[in-house]
Amino acid sequence: MQDILMMAAGLVILFIAGEGLLRGSVSIATQAGLSKLLVSAVIIGFGTSMPEMTVSVGAALKNAPEIALGNVVGSNIANILLIVGLAAVLYPLAIPAAAVRRDVLAMMGAAITLCLLAVFNLMNAATGALMLGALVCYLTYCYRADKKASRNAASRETAEEPGDKPLKPAIAILMCVAGLAGLVGGAQLLVTGAVSIARDFGISEAVIGLTIVAVGTSLPELATAAVASMRRHNEVVIGNILGSNVFNIFCILGVTTMVKPIAAEGRIVTTDIWIMLAVSAFLSIFLWRGTRMGKPAGIVMLAAYAAYTAWLYMTASA
Numbered sequence: 001m002q003d004i005l006m007m008a009a010g011l012v013i014l015f016i017a018g019e020g021l022l023r024g025s026v027s028i029a030t031q032a033g034l035s036k037l038l039v040s041a042v043i044i045g046f047g048t049s050m051p052e053m054t055v056s057v058g059a060a061l062k063n064a065p066e067i068a069l070g071n072v073v074g075s076n077i078a079n080i081l082l083i084v085g086l087a088a089v090l091y092p093l094a095i096p097a098a099a100v101r102r103d104v105l106a107m108m109g110a111a112i113t114l115c116l117l118a119v120f121n122l123m124n125a126a127t128g129a130l131m132l133g134a135l136v137c138y139l140t141y142c143y144r145a146d147k148k149a150s151r152n153a154a155s156r157e158t159a160e161e162p163g164d165k166p167l168k169p170a171i172a173i174l175m176c177v178a179g180l181a182g183l184v185g186g187a188q189l190l191v192t193g194a195v196s197i198a199r200d201f202g203i204s205e206a207v208i209g210l211t212i213v214a215v216g217t218s219l220p221e222l223a224t225a226a227v228a229s230m231r232r233h234n235e236v237v238i239g240n241i242l243g244s245n246v247f248n249i250f251c252i253l254g255v256t257t258m259v260k261p262i263a264a265e266g267r268i269v270t271t272d273i274w275i276m277l278a279v280s281a282f283l284s285i286f287l288w289r290g291t292r293m294g295k296p297a298g299i300v301m302l303a304a305y306a307a308y309t310a311w312l313y314m315t316a317s318a
Contacts, residue, residue, distance in 0.1 A: 003200075006193030010186045017182025021224060024175030026233065027167040042139065042243060049075075049221075049247045056252050060260040068256040069118070070268050072248045073276050076111070077308065078218045079241045080279045085301030086222065087229040087237045088293040095234050097290030102145070103242040104284045106138055110249040111280040115273050118264040128257035135250035183220035238287065245280070267315070275308065 056068035087093060113131070117123050167175070221244055228236035256262065286293055 003193040003196045010189030013186030017179045020175045021179025024172045027172035056256045060256045076245045081301045081305035083225045085298045087225045088298030090229040092294040094292040100287045110246045118269045121264045123257045123262040125258045128254040131250040131254035
């Protein structure tokens, strides 16, 4: 009973926190003269990746840095197939191609960089520092480009969506901080309760790790995307995923490899990173062309994620 209550509390906290983070970030974007896409990528996308950061750095400190690679690769796959798929099922996603091409290139660049570093086994402190440097350059460029666009393009949105009451800057920042904290805490409660229930039913540790824990670190992105999709904030959904995927590779793996070099070997290098690259390319094609992602595309993505998870289980237990 206690485990069920923990899961229920975790779900409630996740969606309340997601609503708070959404409102706070949209308000900050409006008042700072920045696009919702950029603020979503930075505040929401990076902030919701904190569980992955905790898992990866913790694994490195425990002398198991290879876990960080699987964590990041699995999270990026889940972000696209599970989270974007669910958001598209809830409400069609349609964003002008020109608005996201810069961030699509950044996500694909990060994915290709990871594949090259893994193939040539170059995941060490030096490449980690370079990844962090690339992230800083990307964020600096995005900020400057967004500020310039806000001054020169009168067509850019300058007001919040109808029905959203303006928030004072301090309140908006507080809502973002509290929302991020709630997302991390709610995810922890939900995962802890689910793992305990799974063990009570005799489910193996391998299955728990490949399903509950893997999806658990992506719960903040999932909750935020679900709330944003229902509120018709398409920019927030896409910005969240693009930012999170870039952050997962450049920051999380960058920090982790500086703590402990990662020996790129095993099935993740031979198989899973290429699946990550393929699904990243799949999403990029949709966004680059400005194609509307509706319920059929979302169902296909969810089915693909279910098939991938089932395949993971079968090959892990083989």
